[in-house]
Amino acid sequence: MDAIEDLAIQPCTSSLYLRPFRLTYRQNGTKKFWDFMRTHDSVSILIFNTSRQCFVVVKQFRPAVYMCEVERQHPQLFQNQDKESFSRLEDPLPAVVGVTYELCAGIVDKPHLSLEEIACEEILEECGYRVPVTNLKKITSYRSGVGVTGSRQTLFYAEVTDQMKTSGGGGQPEEGELIEVVEIPLEDSMKFAYDETLPKTMGVIFSFTWFQNNIAPKLPKSNIKAP
Amino acid sequence: MDAIEDLAIQPCTSSLYLRPFRLTYRQNGTKKFWDFMRTHDSVSILIFNTSRQCFVVVKQFRPAVYMCEVERQHPQLFQNQDKESFSRLEDPLPAVVGVTYELCAGIVDKPHLSLEEIACEEILEECGYRVPVTNLKKITSYRSGVGVTGSRQTLFYAEVTDQMKTSGGGGQPEEGELIEVVEIPLEDSMKFAYDETLPKTMGVIFSFTWFQNNIAPKLPKSNIKAP
Numbered sequence: 016m017d018a019i020e021d022l023a024i025q026p027c028t029s030s031l032y033l034r035p036f037r038l039t040y041r042q043n044g045t046k047k048f049w050d051f052m053r054t055h056d057s058v059s060i061l062i063f064n065t066s067r068q069c070f071v072v073v074k075q076f077r078p079a080v081y082m083c084e085v086e087r088q089h090p091q092l093f094q095n096q097d098k099e100s101f102s103r104l105e106d107p108l109p110a111v112v113g114v115t116y117e118l119c120a121g122i123v124d125k126p127h128l129s130l131e132e133i134a135c136e137e138i139l140e141e142c143g144y145r146v147p148v149t150n151l152k153k154i155t156s157y158r159s160g161v162g163v164t165g166s167r168q169t170l171f172y173a174e175v176t177d178q179m180k181t182s183g184g185g186g187q188p189e190e191g192e193l194i195e196v197v198e199i200p201l202e203d204s205m206k207f208a209y210d211e212t213l214p215k216t217m218g219v220i221f222s223f224t225w226f227q228n229n230i231a232p233k234l235p236k237s238n239i240k241a242p
Numbered sequence: 243m244d245a246i247e248d249l250a251i252q253p254c255t256s257s258l259y260l261r262p263f264r265l266t267y268r269q270n271g272t273k274k275f276w277d278f279m280r281t282h283d284s285v286s287i288l289i290f291n292t293s294r295q296c297f298v299v300v301k302q303f304r305p306a307v308y309m310c311e312v313e314r315q316h317p318q319l320f321q322n323q324d325k326e327s328f329s330r331l332e333d334p335l336p337a338v339v340g341v342t343y344e345l346c347a348g349i350v351d352k353p354h355l356s357l358e359e360i361a362c363e364e365i366l367e368e369c370g371y372r373v374p375v376t377n378l379k380k381i382t383s384y385r386s387g388v389g390v391t392g393s394r395q396t397l398f399y400a401e402v403t404d405q406m407k408t409s410g411g412g413g414q415p416e417e418g419e420l421i422e423v424v425e426i427p428l429e430d431s432m433k434f435a436y437d438e439t440l441p442k443t444m445g446v447i448f449s450f451t452w453f454q455n456n457i458a459p460k461l462p463k464s465n466i467k468a469p
Contacts, residue, residue: 020268027262028255030277033390035254036320038305041247042420050257051306051340052279053320054312078265079278079392080385083266086280086468093263093280155436157444158307160387163260163279165306168444193269209382217384217387217395221448228451 018053019076019110023103024092046175054164058171059120061154061222063141063230066177069198070226071142072114073221075186076193078215081113116197119171132135134171140195143184144175154225170222172230201231246303246337250330251319275331281391285361285398286347288381288449289369290457293404296425297453298369299343299446302413303420307441308340343424343442345397359397369423370411371402381452397449400459426450428458 029031039048062071085108086092092102121137123130131148138146156169186194199207205227207213208220254260266275289298299462301343313319319329348364358375365373383396413421426434432454435438435447 018268018270020441021273022265022267024265026264027264027277030262030264032262032277033262033279034320035257035260036252037257038251040249040305041245042303043245046248049305050254050259051309052260053309054390056310059288076269077385077392078267078276079390080388081261081392082265082278082280083283083392083394084451093261113392115385117394118390123256128375132337155447156438157447158304158342159444160390161304161307161344161443162280163306163387163390165304165308165310165340167310211383214385216388217386217448220382220384221444221451224448224451224455228455238323 019081019107021103024106025102045223050221051162052164054155054160054166056167056169057120057122057139057159058112058130058169059118059218059222060134060138060151060171061226062119062138062144062173062174063146063201063226064175064177064198066122067198068201069168070198070201070204070223071119071144072116072120072196072197073141073184073186074114074197076110078113079117080115081108081110084108084112102235110229112214114214116213116219118216120168120218130169131133131171133175138173138175139181141184141186141194142175143182143183144173144179146175151176154222170218172222172226173197208240246308246334246340248330248390250328251309253323255281278389279391281387281393282349282351282398283394284347284349284386285357285364285396286445286449287361287365287378287398287400288373288453289400289402290428290453291402291404291425294425295428297428297431297450298346298402299424299426300346300368300369300413301341301381301410301424303337304342305340307342308335308337311335311339339441341441342393343440343446345443345445347395348443358398359395362402365400365402366408366411368413368421370409371400371406372408373400373402373406377401381449395445397445398407399449399453411445466467 032051037050088192131151152172154170159168182197204223207224260281264277285334312340358378362373379399381397386395411423431450
């Protein structure tokens, strides 16, 4: 995952993935506009392996995170990017600065499937566990990226066992996904959640905390370890 | 806030606010590219008013959230938007579907100020409390929008009192901000957090939960009410 080479950036004038729009409107009589992007709603899943009392999360190289760190080192980087030119990144930072820990997740782009069904597909594709839809418990939903995308994300909780593991996961290589499945032992999870040297999403921190409050107290006594 | 009129959308080919770039790279030998957007890091602040035992959050109309809901009603909306044309939204949804509850927050765009100083400025501008920097406690930081922006958000906790209130807050009208300050009583906060009919960010849900775990147990006994 860490073998990232030949990095170059260019301004992106047309993208299949980023579709910017402008909304114009009047609010209390004042004319305004706001630029936003169309995205899909999404699901994410806190996966807990009861066989080995660990959380199952994913780790991947995120170009957007990586470039934030590159810009932190080279604040002028994007200021010379007004023109249609490629810029090679000389002497690039190690790829690991762009690798983040995240919950298993996916976009909602199949109208014929329920959110639960999409969540189960993602668990199988990314983490390799075949989970029945009835194993999913909805935690809650919220708005992500309210400034730019505003889409709704629904967060689920799924318990899995080693017996449900049918593959190594890892995403869909044919779609360019390269995902590493990582297990976080329950007993280390709160330390992990608040370790800022390990880049992660708020979803990881929130869902681990939710588990401590809602699931951990109900675990068989022998399994409870001090967080 | 709810008086939103004359809505129209158009594709946005050039924006001061959304700056898309494309990173090309090779990962484990495979050539890839990823489209992302430059954004600033940000701070957000969980504000607790100890005088009245309530959280102070903000509420605002979010065009991106609103348009998600419009598209949910009219799935074809954005598919006819390939050309450079304005489309008026006829018979628009009520503005309230785009109004979200959020933590007080702001972008990090002043290199001469610390994160704490920027957080204090936002608390004053948006919520009207003048808070000393030393009142801020860092909760943690994480990555937001890992797919698109990847920026770092740092979450703070600030206790305020009624005596610190110097204005009504509400943001900077000259910059088009129209922000409503909302108080959520501590005793209602967990019910509020998980009420999906009230659109909100994960930051609200996570930080209220963090408070229950970390601050509530230390509150003077008489103030603790069952969540």
